[in-house]
Amino acid sequence: MKYELYYWPTIQGRGEFVRLALEEGGLAYRDVARESGKGNGVAALLRLLRDRSVKRPPFAPPFLKAGELLIGQTANILYFLGPRIKLAPQTTAARLWTHQLQLTVADFVAEIHDTHHPVDVDSYYEEQKKEARRYSAHFLKSRAPKFLNYFEKILARGGRADYLVGAQLTYVDLSLFQLVAGLKYAFPRAMAQAARKYRRVFALHARVQERPRLAAYLASPRRIPFSDEGIFRHYSELDLPRSRLKKA
């Protein structure tokens, strides 16, 4: 069975958390909305969203087709995929814990998205710049540190374990890698500071991106570049003001 991912073809977005797992899992998969040809592309994605004969329709992309199953919600997809691609722990309790961490990643992602779309998700950033500045200032001061500190604490509590759930890489490590990669792109000044404080989180990011399969993926055209259309966007005016950058 070949897994079929459905996600918007021009952004990393939430779909990227699934792509990273499929790539590190070493599976052949289809990224259907990025394929050309009859029956593929965004039309295929929209068809599954709208088709009245779909018994369990997802609310929004990403979703994954695995044989007869159609699975939506990023964290749910990863919970399903994890054991099948050897990126989940063995016990039920540890799998619940991995999922719990993934849901906390999802909460963080939602707040990151809102830095540029705090009041109207369907309008342009340019139409909510003032609100975005206020939101982002609070995000960088209070919210991002709360999440980063949490993951730092988990890594510290694991003792000498290299990864969030223990000695073995799981899908939530890939998601934490993506969070750090995206935050570095979006808020380079704030993250230059954060790197000195959340050393374990940033070390995990570095460790993950050197894994052979991940490194090959990141260097390939399959990795869509960050841009000002995704979740992580770089608007210099939302980053930490230069005047507040402290010397190391």
Next chain:
Amino acid sequence: MKYELYYWPTIQGRGEFVRLALEEGGLAYRDVARESGKGNGVAALLRLLRDRSVKRPPFAPPFLKAGELLIGQTANILYFLGPRIKLAPQTTAARLWTHQLQLTVADFVAEIHDTHHPVDVDSYYEEQKKEARRYSAHFLKSRAPKFLNYFEKILARGGRADYLVGAQLTYVDLSLFQLVAGLKYAFPRAMAQAARKYRRVFALHARVQERPRLAAYLASPRRIPFSDEGIFRHYSELDLPRSRLKKA
């Protein structure tokens, strides 16, 4: 084993989704932060959040203690509890689907929260009223209809099934009940209109609240009233303007 719920004692909040499942499940449980006496109350909740010896610390309440397990994230708690309290379907595929719906409820809840806290979750509503008005107008026009329409579609697609996942009540029906109850409290004018459009969703709300265990709970002092400190808050200025109320 007696389940122990940890959540803020004076609001329904996200903890209410767990309370509803425990109540309908007919289980004796402890609501630890609401209990007085040594070792209970909010202090017990904070201790578990902060204790460095906790191996798998939650990011935030609610969390559930089930024997040795400490489980965080509302949807994760319900995924764990569901089969144990006979409020989940039998098959793995149907359980993933139920969880997927619950994660969509969680997304909706986050947006509902942001109607009164769009730009700074740690400040008062009164400090972000202008932003809240803009957010809420868009929420009522576009976002709430998108979510309500989705659940309406699921109920319609189930044919004559009474509940979201089929003929049997599951925990996600209790959560949809809570969403409607909260939205009716927060946005009475907008929901008076919505009730005429999303008939299946509102009928499910009515059906759930008449279940004997739920009805007994809702009439008991264990049900904390809605207030202006929870997720669902009634600020008349955020509701649909009276001038836009259409006659039935």
